[in-house]
Amino acid sequence: MSQNEIKDLEKIFEEKIARDERIEPKDWMPEKYRKTHIRQISQHAHSEIVGMLPEGNWITRAPSLRRKVALLAKVQDEAGHGLYLYSACETLGISREELYEQLHTGKAKYSSIFNYPTLTWADIGAIGWLVDGAAIINQVPLCNTSFGPYARAMVRVCKEESFHQRQGYEIMLTLCNGTEEQKEMAQDALNRWWWPSLMMFGPTDEESTHTEQSMKWKLKRKTNDELRQQFIDQTVPQADILGLTIPDEDLKFNNDTGHYEFGEINWDEFWQVVKGHGMCNKERISARKNAWDNGEWVRDAAVAYAEKNSEKEIQQAI
Amino acid sequence: MKKNWPLWEVFVRSKNGLEHRHFGSLHAADADMALKNARDVYTRRSEGVSIWVVESKNIKASNPEHNGEMFEPAADKAYRHPTFYDLPDDVEHM
Numbered sequence: 001m002s003q004n005e006i007k008d009l010e011k012i013f014e015e016k017i018a019r020d021e022r023i024e025p026k027d028w029m030p031e032k033y034r035k036t037h038i039r040q041i042s043q044h045a046h047s048e049i050v051g052m053l054p055e056g057n058w059i060t061r062a063p064s065l066r067r068k069v070a071l072l073a074k075v076q077d078e079a080g081h082g083l084y085l086y087s088a089c090e091t092l093g094i095s096r097e098e099l100y101e102q103l104h105t106g107k108a109k110y111s112s113i114f115n116y117p118t119l120t121w122a123d124i125g126a127i128g129w130l131v132d133g134a135a136i137i138n139q140v141p142l143c144n145t146s147f148g149p150y151a152r153a154m155v156r157v158c159k160e161e162s163f164h165q166r167q168g169y170e171i172m173l174t175l176c177n178g179t180e181e182q183k184e185m186a187q188d189a190l191n192r193w194w195w196p197s198l199m200m201f202g203p204t205d206e207e208s209t210h211t212e213q214s215m216k217w218k219l220k221r222k223t224n225d226e227l228r229q230q231f232i233d234q235t236v237p238q239a240d241i242l243g244l245t246i247p248d249e250d251l252k253f254n255n256d257t258g259h260y261e262f263g264e265i266n267w268d269e270f271w272q273v274v275k276g277h278g279m280c281n282k283e284r285i286s287a288r289k290n291a292w293d294n295g296e297w298v299r300d301a302a303v304a305y306a307e308k309n310s311e312k313e314i315q316q317a318i
Numbered sequence: 319m320k321k322n323w324p325l326w327e328v329f330v331r332s333k334n335g336l337e338h339r340h341f342g343s344l345h346a347a348d349a350d351m352a353l354k355n356a357r358d359v360y361t362r363r364s365e366g367v368s369i370w371v372v373e374s375k376n377i378k379a380s381n382p383e384h385n386g387e388m389f390e391p392a393a394d395k396a397y398r399h400p401t402f403y404d405l406p407d408d409v410e411h412m
Contacts, residue, residue, distance in 0.1 A: 024382070026379065026381065026382050027382050028382070028383070073362075076358075076362065077362070080358070080359050080360075080362060083344060083359050084342055084359070087342050087343045087344060088342075090325070090343070095322070096322070096345060097322055152342075153342070160362075160363070296320070299323065299347070300320070300321065302323070302347035302348075302351065303321045303323065303347050305347065305348070306347040306348035306351075309348065310348075
């Protein structure tokens with residue numbers, strides 16, 4: 001294809017997106033669109049899969065059967081979300097094995113929030129309330145993103161995510177209505193998860209390199225800072241209901257803007273964790289790698305069994 | 319050995335009376351496993367009463383680059399639609 005022909009195709013493509021038409025896997029798309037989507041969707045899928053690890057840590061120690069079935073169902077949902085997203089990503093012409101490879105070698109990223117440890121049961125409450133709460137705010141606009149398979153996967157994910165946040169908040173509420181010690185545990189979890197949750201929206205708009213292009217492709221509808229503000233505005237009153245204190249001395253409501261003002265985020269910490277120096281980065285990746293490597297013989301056995309059965313069927317047919 | 323599990327497309331009937339609809343895809347070693355995985359991945363909240371799985375390589379898809387010759391011929395055949403035919407207003411039930 002000549003340069004001019006590609007330019008024409010790009011123009012038609014951009015107009016399609018501007019008209020809110022969806023792009024489907026077999027449609028022509030600029031290479032940069034394909035690459036950006038592989039990067040973002042796979043990063044999203046990896047986050048769901050790695051996100052199972054900090055919570056899985058507490059399944060066997062859940063305080064009641066009610067809490068245990070809920071947590072099991074939530075972690076199973078995360079696996080499901082990862083699978084929807086891997087499937088969507090594969091329609092762009094990358095294989096599942098390549099995607100895993102990128103995660104295991106560190107070439108692909110996942111959400112840094114999962115590199116923090118879950119030290120107490122209250123962390124499971126805080127994750128559901130804050131981490132899933134932030135994820136919902138990030139994800140809802142993606143239900144209308146331009147790439148069809150991604151948008152469809154996100155519709156399913158968002159439908160399921162709301163139970164995650166509610167079960168987390170209920171855990172916090174129960175702890176806050178419990179003994180002094182239990183309430184302290186809830187406060188301690190909020191103290192540790194608050195700032196990392198704010199970082200989930202990514203760098204400030206000034207620092208964010210992908211925002212402009214992503215807005216054009218409807219991979220983003222609002223900027224990082226707008227989404228972060230939305231999260232703070234809706235979460236602070238929820239903390240008030242729990243009777244917990246947000247660990248930010250500078251936090252105050254501005255009557256003129258109708259928004260909360262908040263303190264400086266520690267971006268050095270954010271970049272440290274992104275670069276692999278968080279508390280659990282190594283542990284998370286090695287858990288994923290071990291699961292994949294140690295499961296190889298099972299995957300092979302399943303293939304051998306399938307092949308043997310299909311040979312039998314052929315012989316019976318003859 | 320290192321053989322990768324093939325890709326399967328999953329179709330789910332939400333309730334009797336409705337058609338099976340494409341829900342997504344997944345990897346599985348064989349059709350039975352694909353059905354079981356589809357149950358766990360796509361119907362955790364009673365989304366279906368029946369599942370079909372078909373190996374993705376068995377689907378022949380039309381090429382969007384040929385959409386012109388494929389689908390445009392229908393565009394100028396207005397006579398296939400009831401509104402093409404002019405009838406007086408007082409004709410009822412038609």
